């Protein structure tokens with residue numbers, strides 16, 4: 001049943017704008033940002049000129065398809081300030097995304113951009129039920145990574161009491177949760193699982209703690225992970241999505257209605273395109289998420305290819321919001337592994353592993369190549385109780401996983417059950433794939 005009661009916070013009321021009104025606002029903002037990008041960023045001037053396109057050619061929202069795409073490589077090639085559209089004196093903050101190879105990607109913000117970012121992160125937390133009464137600990141890294149600062153600003157905007165703990169230092173985090181009466185945590189889902197383990201070792205029962213909300217993002221997580229976290233701690237989990245190129249955490253957030261997230265469309269305009277052809281797909285189709293920043297002035301991004309695979313639906317959600325709804329992001333078009341010709345996403349293996357009793361959600365997929373043949377090894381941790389069990393118990397567990405993998409992807413993977421704690425933990429994004437094949 002639809003929930004018609006709108007929240008009292010004026011920020012949240014923006015989530016309930018009628019679609020015609022929202023679309024009028026989006027178009028007005030789109031026209032302005034396109035003109036701004038064309039006139040002030042040499043990168044866009046060149047890209048528009050190459051297509052013979054002028055800002056005036058954008059006469060309705062649907063005309064967005066006329067705009068050129070931007071890609072991660074554009075940011076890399078124009079490192080560090082090449083996409084900027086304001087003088088350096090107006091830039092008040094820089095962040096950078098990890099960039100595992102080569103130079104990172106640098107993103108610039110004006111004061112106004114930071115306000116927009118805080119607003120959308122705040123709307124995400126309000127949607128999850130955070131109020132001024134909450135005490136929120138930030139467990140994302142405070143660094144060039146946008147996670148820490150982004151969540152921090154959003155929580156402050158809500159008016160919650162914010163504890164800027166940052167990533168890592170898990171034992172101290174457990175202590176803070178207990179001593180300071182923390183009600184809300186923001187961190188990566190895999191770090192929270194690690195926190196649960198550390199708490200257990202310290203003899204802390206998180207179910208009895210004040211913790212009641214967790215906002216998890218920066219990496220994909222499955223329903224199975226959600227269940228483990230909720231059952232293990234009694235908290236309510238919420239999804240939060242973002243990327244540094246567009247803004248940072250809080251581009252989209254989860255509601256109580258259904259799995260997935262609402263995109264704050266008055267600031268970030270979404271499209272779904274075919275990842276191969278780049279052709280825009282109609283609502284309801286799965287494809288690659290493309291985002292346009294509607295009012296980010298320092299570094300506007302037009303039609304940015306996120307590589308995240310999802311689906312959008314525009315029907316009013318059961319929570320009453322009119323904002324577009326996006327399916328949970330479980331995979332990226334570029335994290336697909338091809339093993340012996342079979343396409344495989346780490347999240348598929350995760351979901352399958354977590355259906356097995358005695359398995360903990362710490363795993364890695366190691367791919368090697370012997371001659372022309374690919375080999376997949378799934379290394380996964382088991383619970384301490386199980387690890388100490390008889391060899392025959394572990395052997396039957398190994399067989400069970402092996403059969404499940406075989407029936408899912410049709411290949412015989414080597415299953416290695418490893419000692420609890422032996423797979424590296426990270427306070428940031430967890431790397432699940434080790435591809436040792438020569439590229």
Ligand code: ADP
Pocket residue numbers: 096097098099146216217218219220221239240241242243244245306308328329330332429
């Ligand atoms: P980098 O990883 O390059 O440092 P970001 O931190 O900006 O840069 O990463 C953004 C990416 O993280 C997104 O494009 C998406 O793939 C992933 N991501 C962020 N939040 C979520 C989420 N809630 N669910 C799934 N994936 C997410």
Ligand code: ZN
Pocket residue numbers: 255256257258262317318319320321
């Ligand atoms: Zn909803």
